[in-house]
Amino acid sequence: MKALTRALSLLSALAILSCVTINIYFPAEEVRGAAGRIVDEVWGERAQDAPPPAGKSPGSSFLQWLQPSSAYAAQDIDVSTPEIRAIREAMKNRSNELFPFLDAGNVGIGRDGLLKVRNTDGLDLKARGAASRLVQAENDDRLRLYREISRANGFPDRADEVRAIFAETWREKAAPGWYLEKNGGWVRK
Numbered sequence: 001m002k003a004l005t006r007a008l009s010l011l012s013a014l015a016i017l018s019c020v021t022i023n024i025y026f027p028a029e030e031v032r033g034a035a036g037r038i039v040d041e042v043w044g045e046r047a048q049d050a051p052p053p054a055g056k057s058p059g060s061s062f063l064q065w066l067q068p069s070s071a072y073a074a075q076d077i078d079v080s081t082p083e084i085r086a087i088r089e090a091m092k093n094r095s096n097e098l099f100p101f102l103d104a105g106n107v108g109i110g111r112d113g114l115l116k117v118r119n120t121d122g123l124d125l126k127a128r129g130a131a132s133r134l135v136q137a138e139n140d141d142r143l144r145l146y147r148e149i150s151r152a153n154g155f156p157d158r159a160d161e162v163r164a165i166f167a168e169t170w171r172e173k174a175a176p177g178w179y180l181e182k183n184g185g186w187v188r189k
Contacts, residue, residue, distance in 0.1 A: 031077055038088060043175075046175045077153055084145065084149060088145070101134065108179030111181045112167050114139045114143075114167075117135055118179055176189055
């Protein structure tokens with residue numbers, strides 16, 4: 001009887017240790033990779049290589065071996081729908097008009113990753129209008145891009161997370177000398 005109890009206890013412990021939990025999660029790293037590719041495409045040679053994200057080193061405590069392991073369902077990010085391709089192409093075509101304003105510091109990249117008219121010093125009325133028009137069109141396309149990526153990949157309620165990842169990527173890949181919003185002010189990269 002003791003042997004049967006011991007065997008059942010051992011079998012139960014083994015069953016608990018071998019449990020696997022499958023989690024459906026927001027594919028942040030995949031979105032980050034897609035963001036990097038899109039920013040590189042839109043900005044071309046102007047896009048700077050961003051530093052790799054800081055990874056967390058896994059701990060190796062004995063307790064980790066006792067916890068059920070988790071398997072994550074991998075998800076490929078679709079950024080090639082006709083709508084997304086059209087938005088990317090419009091942004092790419094607009095970038096050459098935006099670069100002079102970014103280079104001169106008239107336009108900067110906000111904390112939210114959207115463009116902002118930073119100052120209009122040295123711009124005539126026509127150039128001020130052009131800067132405002134370009135910034136508005138670019139921001140509209142960026143917001144549409146985030147919504148479309150979220151919708152096309154089955155997480156339409158997570159567009160804000162997509163936006164946050166892209167904001168980080170736009171800022172990281174900004175060219176040297178461009179202005180970035182930081183703590184309510186502007187700093188040159």
